[in-house]
Amino acid sequence: MGTAVESASIEVSAESRVLVHDNSKCTACTTCMIACSMKHFGVADYEKSFIKIIFNPVVKAFEAAYCHHCDEPYCLNICPVDAIYKDKLSDGTVIVRISTLKCIGCGSCRLACPMSIPHEDPVMRVAVKCDLCDGDPECVKACPTQALRFVPRSEALNFLKKVYG
Amino acid sequence: MMLKYIFYPGCYVSTMLPHVEAAIRFILKKFNVETIELEDLSCCPPKINSIADELFWLTVAVRNLAIAESKGLDILTPCNGCFESFFEAKMMYMEGKDLREKVSNILSKLGYKFEGKIKPKHLIEVLYEDVGLEKIKENIVKPLGALRVAVHYGCHLFIVEHGGDVWKKPRMTDELIKVTRAELVRDGLERLCCGFVPSTVDDAFSLTYRTEVRLKSVKELGVDALVTPCPQCLMRLEFGQVRLRAKARYDVPIIHLAELLALALGLDPKKFGFTVYHKSPTKLILQKIGLG
Numbered sequence: 001m002g003t004a005v006e007s008a009s010i011e012v013s014a015e016s017r018v019l020v021h022d023n024s025k026c027t028a029c030t031t032c033m034i035a036c037s038m039k040h041f042g043v044a045d046y047e048k049s050f051i052k053i054i055f056n057p058v059v060k061a062f063e064a065a066y067c068h069h070c071d072e073p074y075c076l077n078i079c080p081v082d083a084i085y086k087d088k089l090s091d092g093t094v095i096v097r098i099s100t101l102k103c104i105g106c107g108s109c110r111l112a113c114p115m116s117i118p119h120e121d122p123v124m125r126v127a128v129k130c131d132l133c134d135g136d137p138e139c140v141k142a143c144p145t146q147a148l149r150f151v152p153r154s155e156a157l158n159f160l161k162k163v164y165g
Numbered sequence: 166m167m168l169k170y171i172f173y174p175g176c177y178v179s180t181m182l183p184h185v186e187a188a189i190r191f192i193l194k195k196f197n198v199e200t201i202e203l204e205d206l207s208c209c210p211p212k213i214n215s216i217a218d219e220l221f222w223l224t225v226a227v228r229n230l231a232i233a234e235s236k237g238l239d240i241l242t243p244c245n246g247c248f249e250s251f252f253e254a255k256m257m258y259m260e261g262k263d264l265r266e267k268v269s270n271i272l273s274k275l276g277y278k279f280e281g282k283i284k285p286k287h288l289i290e291v292l293y294e295d296v297g298l299e300k301i302k303e304n305i306v307k308p309l310g311a312l313r314v315a316v317h318y319g320c321h322l323f324i325v326e327h328g329g330d331v332w333k334k335p336r337m338t339d340e341l342i343k344v345t346r347a348e349l350v351r352d353g354l355e356r357l358c359c360g361f362v363p364s365t366v367d368d369a370f371s372l373t374y375r376t377e378v379r380l381k382s383v384k385e386l387g388v389d390a391l392v393t394p395c396p397q398c399l400m401r402l403e404f405g406q407v408r409l410r411a412k413a414r415y416d417v418p419i420i421h422l423a424e425l426l427a428l429a430l431g432l433d434p435k436k437f438g439f440t441v442y443h444k445s446p447t448k449l450i451l452q453k454i455g456l457g
Contacts, residue, residue, distance in 0.1 A: 029358035145323040
């Protein structure tokens with residue numbers, strides 16, 4: 001890996017895999033949130049989960065907020081200490097990571113992210129977010145209804161266009 | 166042809182829901198489904214255990230499957246959680262990932278071997294596919310046309326092979342309810358989690374934002390009962406009402422799908438403790454169908 005600035009030029013191909021959530025299958029059971037916090041912190045704690053299931057009973061919405069590992073991540077561009085970088089796996093999947101050693105916990109990434117995905121870890125006092133479990137996401141494996149999938153970007157885009165227009 | 170399975174009631178049905186177990190056994194007997202019970206079988210264990218220790222979960226689950234396979238019979242379970250655990254364990258084991266070798270090594274030392282020849286079956290699949298909807302229809306002696314019911318599927322009923330139709334078993338559930346002639350009413354929250362799994366992390370959150378949400382919605386529908394094929398959902402939604410009583414009274418009768426079918430197939434509610442063991446007002450159902 002080069003510097004964070006150099007990694008920004010890594011191109012995200014259509015084959016690069018990403019998480020996608022199907023709200024028509026989600027039951028809001030939060031198993032994905034439990035799996036995520038267990039994998040990364042060894043505890044079952046909703047606050048620590050990098051994926052958030054948002055259930056709204058009024059409009060009967062079963063939505064999820066999670067990192068999309070953007071082509072051109074705002075978080076990467078705004079980070080004042082270059083703690084955020086792109087990492088390409090052997091299968092072509094690009095992960096936008098935060099280096100907990102470099103991060104100073106300023107919260108700029110959270111402000112810049114359109115979905116405010118990065119959040120401050122109360123113990124480490126630095127920004128943390130989804131790392132796709134290094135290419136084998138636990139949330140996808142734990143989901144009982146196949147609402148969460150780990151698919152190529154092109155497939156995810158087509159699916160989301162169909163659902164949200 | 167007589168149907169024969171290894172019967173795996175699961176811990177909740179066998180220890181806390183005697184009325185549901187009695188109803189299931191009545192239905193199986195009615196349709197000449199022979200059940201074999203084995204003392205060697207252990208806890209399934211629930212799939213959520215895999216998050217903490219995947220090897221432990223898979224080894225114990227595959228051990229149960231191996232025991233059933235040694236008898237040459239499929240496993241029949243009325244529990245969504247047990248079904249999911251066995252289904253995923255078989256899928257994960259047969260896909261031949263790294264864990265398979267580790268699990269088979271442990272099991273071979275204990276004298277077990279699993280080759281994937283048998284499959285776990287949910288009670289719903291056995292009734293719908295093996296017994297058959299027509300046969301059930303022919304045996305309905307007490308049509309429940311007077312009842313308006315809602316359904317609560319339970320998250321773990323949706324489990325299917327990769328890319329499969331997750332709505333297949335929920336549709337079967339709908340058909341099994343309709344065969345009793347009860348009217349199925351919808352509120353769009355049939356698939357909402359009952360709060361059982363979230364309660365292990367945050368009970369207060371789960372009670373307010375899952376259990377109560379569903380109870381409130383069903384109450385507004387004005388149905389006579391909420392029917393579920395899942396023992397955990399049944400318990401969560403019943404005990405949830407008791408715990409919420411200081412705040413609000415919902416009084417929604419919650420019953421298992423097997424109980425609804427047993428009533429329609431002519432089982433005397435007094436014989437299986439229909440009004441004794443429930444924590445919700447199931448007497449109201451009997452009054453509605455003229456048995457109270």
